[in-house]
Each structure stands twice: as C-alpha cells, then as structure tokens.
Amino acid sequence: xxxxxxxxxxxxxxxxxxxxxxxxxxxxxxxxxxxxxxxxxxxxxxxxxxxxxxxxxxxxxxxxxxxxxxxxxxxxxxxxxxxxxxxxxxxxxxxxxxxxxxxxxxxxxxxxxxxxxxxxxxxxxxxxxxxxxxxxxxxxxxxxxxxxxxxxxxxxxxxxxxxxxxxxxxxxxxxxxxxxxxxxxxxxxxxxxxxxxxxxxxxxxxxxxxxxxxxxxxxxxxxxxxxxxxxxxxxxxxxxxxxxxxxxxxxxxxxxxxxxxxxxxxxxxxxxxxxxxxxxxxxxxxxxxxxxxxxxxxxxxxxxxxxxxxxxxxxxxxxxxxxxxxxx
Numbered sequence: 001x002x003x004x005x006x007x008x009x010x011x012x013x014x015x016x017x018x019x020x021x022x023x024x025x026x027x028x029x030x031x032x033x034x035x036x037x038x039x040x041x042x043x044x045x046x047x048x049x050x051x052x053x054x055x056x057x058x059x060x061x062x063x064x065x066x067x068x069x070x071x072x073x074x075x076x077x078x079x080x081x082x083x084x085x086x087x088x089x090x091x092x093x094x095x096x097x098x099x100x101x102x103x104x105x106x107x108x109x110x111x112x113x114x115x116x117x118x119x120x121x122x123x124x125x126x127x128x129x130x131x132x133x134x135x136x137x138x139x140x141x142x143x144x145x146x147x148x149x150x151x152x153x154x155x156x157x158x159x160x161x162x163x164x165x166x167x168x169x170x171x172x173x174x175x176x177x178x179x180x181x182x183x184x185x186x187x188x189x190x191x192x193x194x195x196x197x198x199x200x201x202x203x204x205x206x207x208x209x210x211x212x213x214x215x216x217x218x219x220x221x222x223x224x225x226x227x228x229x230x231x232x233x234x235x236x237x238x239x240x241x242x243x244x245x246x247x248x249x250x251x252x253x254x255x256x257x258x259x260x261x262x263x264x265x266x267x268x269x270x271x272x273x274x275x276x277x278x279x280x281x282x283x284x285x286x287x288x289x290x291x292x293x294x295x296x297x298x299x300x301x302x303x304x305x306x307x308x309x310x311x312x313x314x315x316x317x318x319x320x321x322x323x324x325x326x327x328x
Contacts, residue, residue, distance in 0.1 A: 021076030027210035034206040038199045042091035054082035061111035084124040090142045097135045101127035121313045122273045204261040211265025225264040227285025235293040248297045258303040273313045280319035288312045
C-alpha cells in the first residue's frame with residue numbers, strides 16, 4: 001500500500017459520519033460560491049428553507065419510527081441532502097417545488113427504506129427527479145447572469161427582469177437549437193464564458209475542484225466519476241461531427257455544461273447507493289455516463305444525468321452480486 005493510500009485509509013477510519021458530511025460540505029463551497037457569484041444571493045434563502053424543512057421532516061420520521069432524534073439530526077446527512085437539492089435547482093425555484101423535493105428526498109427516499117445506510121436510491125436525486133418530472137418548466141428556467149431576477153429570486157424584481165425567468169441553460173439551447181450550428185450557439189450565447197455562455201464551465205470547474213479534494217482525502221471513489229466522465233466524453237467524441245446543425249456536442253461541452261461535475265462527484269459517489277466492488281464502480285460510472293449522453297442527445301430532457309444515476313442505483317445490487325466485493 002502506498003503512502004497516499006495509507007493516509008487516505010487513516011483519514012477515512014478517523015472520520016465518522018458527521019466528519020465525512022462536514023468535509024463534503026467544505027468540498028461544495030467552490031461550486032456554491034460560483035453559483036452565487038453568477039446568479040446572486042437567491043440560493044441563500046432557499047438553502048435556509050430547505051435545511052429547516054429537511055430537519056423537520058427528518059425529526060418527524062425518526063419520531064414515527066421511535067428512534068433517537070438528536071444524534072441523527074447532527075450527523076449531517078439531511079443537511080447535505082437539502083443543500084445538494086438546492087444547488088441542483090435553478091436559483092428562483094418556487095418554494096413549493098423545493099418543498100416537494102425535500103419531503104420526497106428525506107421523508108420517502110431516505111426514511112421509507114429505514115434511514116441512512118439503507119436507502120437503495122440517492123435521496124437527493126430522487127427528490128430532484130420528482131420535482132423535474134412534476135414541474136419541468138420551473139426546473140428548466142434559469143435567470144440571466146447578473147439579472148435582478150437571479151439576485152433577488154422573486155417576482156418583485158420587476159417587469160424588466162421578467163424575461164430573465166425564462167432563460168435556458170446552454171444544454172437546453174443546444175438541445176432545441178432548430179438547425180443552428182455549434183458555432184451559432186456559441187456566438188448567440190457568448191455573454192459569459194467560452195463554452196457558450198451561462199458560466200457553466202466555471203460552475204463545473206468549481207465542483208470538479210471540490211470533488212478532487214474528496215478523492216484525495218479518500219472520501220469518494222475515484223472510479224465512479226472517472227468512468228462516468230470517460231464514458232460521457234468517449235461517446236460524445238465518437239458522435240461529434242465538428243459542429244454541424246445535427247452535432248451531438250463535443251466532450252468538453254458535455255463535461256462542462258449542466259450539472260455534470262456536481263452529479264459525477266457529489267451524487268454518483270454516494271457510497272450507499274453505488275457498488276462496493278472496484279469493477280462494479282467502473283460499470284456503474286459507465287452506465288450513468290452512457291445514460292446521460294443518450295438522454296441529452298435523444299431524450300426529452302436536456303440533461304439526463306439524474307436519470308442515469310437512478311438507473312445505476314437500481315442496478316447496484318446486481319453489480320454487487322455479480323462482482324465479488326473486495327477492497328483495493
């Protein structure tokens with residue numbers, strides 16, 4: 001075992017659940033800062049709302065199960081789930097939609113199966129998908145960068161900001177570009193960032209930095225995000241035609257658009273819901289990456305990575321059964 005591997009094992013052994021959750025929250029800071037920088041402070045009240053509601057749902061579920069409440073509330077798992085939900089949603093998401101996602105994630109996806117460690121599906125992903133399927137318009141509308149809609153997060157921002165609420169991510173513009181070439185998309189959305197606007201390359205780079213920190217500390221499996229990103233990039237490279245009106249996008253486009261890095265390093269790496277074997281983790285990542293590319297290119301949703309993670313979660317027991325669990 002190398003010195004780095006020994007250090008990672010020592011860190012993992014020393015940290016219990018609250019410590020691990022705390023480091024994951026630290027790793028989320030760069031991406032959170034990037035989103036707040038681009039879209040203003042609208043995320044902050046929604047974070048507070050989601051956390052309070054999530055902890056209340058957690059406490060109610062524990063009381064119904066006659067389980068200790070204090071220790072579970074302090075382990076940080078519900079807090080992390082709620083923050084991930086907020087970061088995955090548009091900054092002006094209606095509070096009712098956010099409440100649906102939080103209750104679904106904490107109350108159903110987590111506690112319906114017995115609580116932390118027993119859930120077969122990532123709770124935050126379940127909450128996100130339920131909100132996405134139930135309210136697709138609300139989940140697909142992003143404010144313009146630096147607009148008063150993004151900063152204020154409410155209808156009171158004024159009529160001048162109304163159009164900002166119907167903004168789309170670069171994935172949506174690319175998916176429904178109506179014959180435009182890749183160059184046309186980049187030029188039409190060149191307000192911010194080299195990848196066609198919206199600043200998503202910076203958001204993804206920030207979440208990538210946080211994810212690499214978790215991997216370096218031994219708190220996340222490197223195989224899952226590497227396999228996911230390699231599959232997503234490989235398929236897009238095979239199908240890329242240098243930017244025609246029927247192009248499916250380059251590897252760089254798919255890696256740094258939408259919620260790719262957030263999903264790859266913070267959702268897909270949930271150790272409870274991905275395989276425990278080395279080969280299983282690689283297969284899991286490949287499955288999620290393939291599903292994300294397929295749905296992005298041919299499905300009804302511009303970004304299908306959440307559905308890929310759910311499918312991977314469902315396949316995890318079969319992968320664990322097929323490949324003998326071992327530690328590397």
